[in-house]
Structures are given as C-alpha cells and as structure tokens.
Amino acid sequence: MLVEAKAKVEAKKAANKPAGRVTDGTQRELPWESPKPKCWICGRPGTGLKSGDCRSARRSDGRLEVHCSQGQTYAPPKGLSPGDVIKGNDDQKWAYVGEKPNGLGDGRLFSIFVIHQPKVMNTPVRTINSAVPALHVAEAPEERGITLSQLLPLDIANALKEVTKHLPYDEHVVGMNYLAGISGLVKLGTLICGNQITSYNVPPNLYIATVGRSGQKKTPLHQLTIRKPAINLLSQVADINRELFEEWIAACKDAKEDGRDKPKPPPRVSIHVSDYTGEALNALLSVLEGKKRGLLLTRDEISGLLCSMNAYRKGLGADAQQLLEIYDGHASNAIRISGDRSYERCHVSIQGNIQPEVLRDLVKTGDPDGRWARFMFLPMREMTCPLPTQVNEETIDAVRSAETVLQTYASRVFHLEPATYELDQSAIEAFCRYGHQAQPGNL
Ligand SMILES: [Zn+2]
Numbered sequence: 001m002l003v004e005a006k007a008k009v010e011a012k013k014a015a016n017k018p019a020g021r022v023t024d025g026t027q028r029e030l031p032w033e034s035p036k037p038k039c040w041i042c043g044r045p046g047t048g049l050k051s052g053d054c055r056s057a058r059r060s061d062g063r064l065e066v067h068c069s070q071g072q073t074y075a076p077p078k079g080l081s082p083g084d085v086i087k088g089n090d091d092q093k094w095a096y097v098g099e100k101p102n103g104l105g106d107g108r109l110f111s112i113f114v115i116h117q118p119k120v121m122n123t124p125v126r127t128i129n130s131a132v133p134a135l136h137v138a139e140a141p142e143e144r145g146i147t148l149s150q151l152l153p154l155d156i157a158n159a160l161k162e163v164t165k166h167l168p169y170d171e172h173v174v175g176m177n178y179l180a181g182i183s184g185l186v187k188l189g190t191l192i193c194g195n196q197i198t199s200y201n202v203p204p205n206l207y208i209a210t211v212g213r214s215g216q217k218k219t220p221l222h223q224l225t226i227r228k229p230a231i232n233l234l235s236q237v238a239d240i241n242r243e244l245f246e247e248w249i250a251a252c253k254d255a256k257e258d259g260r261d262k263p264k265p266p267p268r269v270s271i272h273v274s275d276y277t278g279e280a281l282n283a284l285l286s287v288l289e290g291k292k293r294g295l296l297l298t299r300d301e302i303s304g305l306l307c308s309m310n311a312y313r314k315g316l317g318a319d320a321q322q323l324l325e326i327y328d329g330h331a332s333n334a335i336r337i338s339g340d341r342s343y344e345r346c347h348v349s350i351q352g353n354i355q356p357e358v359l360r361d362l363v364k365t366g367d368p369d370g371r372w373a374r375f376m377f378l379p380m381r382e383m384t385c386p387l388p389t390q391v392n393e394e395t396i397d398a399v400r401s402a403e404t405v406l407q408t409y410a411s412r413v414f415h416l417e418p419a420t421y422e423l424d425q426s427a428i429e430a431f432c433r434y435g436h437q438a439q440p441g442n443l
Pocket of ligand 1: 039040041042043044054067068069074075076
C-alpha cells in the first residue's frame with residue numbers, strides 16, 4: 001500500500017513540474033524513444049519487424065522510464081507489485097511502478113518501470129519469481145555487505161538465518177551479536193595471538209554496540225542470538241553457585257571455630273550480567289578468575305556505561321575506567337585494590353545498544369581515552385519484515401533444530417580448554433593492514 005501511495009505521490013510531483021515528464025496523461029510532451037538495441041525489460045528489438053511497442057523516456061528526475069508492452073512474443077514479467085525490483089537484460093535494476101493501457105486501443109497494457117534508485121533507508125526488496133527466462137530476480141540489497149556465511153561456519157550461519165528469518169536485522173548485526181555472546185562463554189586464559197613476533201596476545205573478547213532507534217526489535221535480537229544459545233549453560237552456572245555457597249558455609253564454620261568474623265557471602269556468579277556496580281563487578285571477576293570463566297555484560301543502553309561521571313567532574317567515572325582497563329584482560333592496580341577481592345586476569349565482553357543521536361553526540365568531541373575505539377558499532381538499518389503468516393509443524397521444527405545447533409556450539413565453546421589461537425596467513429595480512437590503517441597518522 002505504501003509503495004503504491006509513494007509511486008502516486010512521485011507521479012503527481014513530476015506532473016506538477018513545468019517541464020515535467022510524467023508517466024500518465026501528458027505523453028505528447030514526452031520525447032519517447034524506442035529502447036536500443038532492445039527493450040531492457042522484455043528484450044524486444046528496438047528496430048525491425050517486432051519493434052515499436054516498448055518505449056522509453058527520461059523523467060524530470062533524470063531517471064529512465066520504460067513502458068514495456070505486454071505482448072505475445074515479448075512481455076515484461078507478470079505478478080509484480082509496485083516497488084518490486086527486477087534485473088533487466090542490461091544488468092541494471094529496474095523498479096516496477098505499475099501498468100497502464102498502451103493507448104493504441106487494442107486493449108493491451110504497458111508495464112511501467114523506472115531505473116531503480118536505492119534509498120539510504122531501504123525497505124527490503126521483495127524477491128519475485130520471474131516466468132520470463134531472459135530476466136532474473138535481483139538480489140535484495142541487504143544480502144550484500146558482510147554476510148553470516150562469510151563470518152561463520154555454514155551450519156551456524158544457517159541456524160542464525162533460520163531463527164532470525166522473520167526479524168528485520170542485517171546479517172552483520174546478527175553475526176556480531178552472536179559472536180559477542182559466544183566470546184563471553186570461552187574459558188579464562190583463552191587467547192588470540194595477533195602477532196607471534198611481538199607476542200601480542202589478547203583475550204578473544206568483544207565490545208559491541210548495535211546502533212539503532214528504540215523500537216527496532218533489539219530485545220528479540222539479544223534473546224535469539226545470545227540468551228537462547230546459552231540457555232543450557234545457565235544450569236551449569238547454577239552448579240558453580242552451589243559450590244561457592246558450600247565453600248562459604250565451610251568458611252563460616254571455620255571462622256566461628258577460630259572466633260573470627262563471618263566472611264562475606266560470595267557474589268552470585270553469572271555468565272550474563274546486565275546490572276552491577278563497579279565493586280560488585282570486581283568481586284565477580286575475582287570469583288570468575290578462580291572458576292576460569294569469562295563474562296558477558298549486556299546493556300540495553302551502553303551510553304550510560306561509559307559516560308558515568310560519578311567519580312570525577314571531568315573524564316570517566318571509576319566504573320567506566322574499569323571497563324576500559326579490563327578490555328585487555330587484566331586489571332590495573334587501581335582496580336585490584338578498590339574492592340576487598342582481587343584478580344589478575346579476566347575475560348569480559350560487552351553487548352549493548354545505543355541510539356544514533358546519542359552516539360553522534362558522544363563522539364563529536366573525539367575519543368582521547370579510546371573508550372569508543374574499543375567498541376565495534378553495528379549500524380542497524382531501519383527496515384521492515386513481515387511476520388510469518390504460515391505457522392506449521394515444519395516451520396516450528398526448522399526453528400527448533402536451528403536452536404539446537406546454536407546451543408550445541410555454545411556448549412562446545414563453554415567446555416573448550418583454554419588455548420592460544422594463532423592467526424592464519426591471510427588473517428595475519430588482513431590484521432596487519434588494518435592495524436596500519438588504524439594508526440593515528442593514517443586516519
Ligand atoms: Zn519491453
């Protein structure tokens with residue numbers, strides 16, 4: 001409906017311009033030509049016996065418009081809705097506008113197409129099955145860019161596609177949210193060696209922020225890519241909590257016998273944490289170090305996380321400072337002595353969201369302490385996606401088995417023994433290139 005309405009508005013706009021070249025009514029003013037050498041839509045020759053019916057003109061906005069005749073031998077694809085985009089036999093993309101009588105009084109119709117001009121905020125192109133062999137369906141624009149199959153092994157990529165099929169997410173947003181979730185599950189001590197010569201070893205953690213307006217379905221994204229894959233692991237975390245509680249009971253008994261004060265109860269261990277204080281985080285990281293576990297912090301809105309001004313008038317608050325320092329996997333002295341528990345190593349990933357206006361505001365003064373450089377920002381395009389209308393056993397089964405695949409991998413990662421992973425040759429080259437480009441002098 002909206003696409004149709006938009007086409008009407010655009011046609012009207014064009015009609016209102018004095019030198020307007022329009023799709024309806026005022027054809028006499030248009031310098032019509034025969035498409036050459038043949039019609040870009042149906043392939044009808046521009047000259048010769050079968051020529052003549054298809055025609056084209058340049059519109060006032062500079063876009064080429066084609067009226068393709070719905071003939072017997074040559075015809076445009078059928079079953080299109082306004083807004084559909086097809087690939088013409090000139091390899092360009094053409095957007096279907098609508099149809100109209102050809103004006104020759106023989107009852108035949110023209111299908112009207114204009115050169116496709118992608119908008120910045122694109123509604124996904126509906127893919128169609130064309131019956132005309134000369135034409136093939138255009139790839140939807142969101143299928144380009146970084147895809148799940150490039151980022152991940154095929155069975156994980158397919159599972160993620162299945163569970164997010166009916167939600168309006170770009171594949172890079174799904175893939176990176178999933179990776180942030182997975183990166184919080186690896187055991188402490190797991191490292192990636194970026195460069196063997198310089199012993200550049202870092203934990204495989206990620207700080208990511210999805211950039212989108214509120215109401216862009218960011219909650220299901222978290223559920224499907226992070227929480228659900230890890231759901232079985234939460235019971236194992238419960239076991240850790242039970243252990244800690246028993247240790248604490250024993251410690252209390254000892255303290256009582258020795259006439260000392262009862263020790264503080266252990267913090268509740270979790271692998272997914274959304275709300276915490278800096279001191280509680282220190283206590284948790286201390287316990288997680290003992291249990292050799294990593295941690296994922298998830299926040300609906302990350303701007304507060306790094307802009308808290310609680311400790312100083314200028315610069316970062318202590319809690320924000322803490323997040324910057326634990327990025328590299330170890331605590332600074334300042335942090336270690338701030339609580340009553342200490343730790344040397346940690347593994348923390350952050351997954352959160354930020355609104356585009358807020359981000360614009362935050363980065364306009366630069367990034368002197370590198371707080372934003374640690375984050376990977378994932379722009380979320382505004383797009384719509386219809387919810388499934390067909391819910392049957394088959395589709396439910398497909399989703400269930402995709403969820404099982406994701407849970408199986410999460411569990412494997414959770415139990416992998418710590419190791420140092422090295423980059424392969426192509427990764428080393430890509431990383432060196434990136435590292436060089438990212439140096440301040442080259443920005
Ligand atoms: Zn044609």
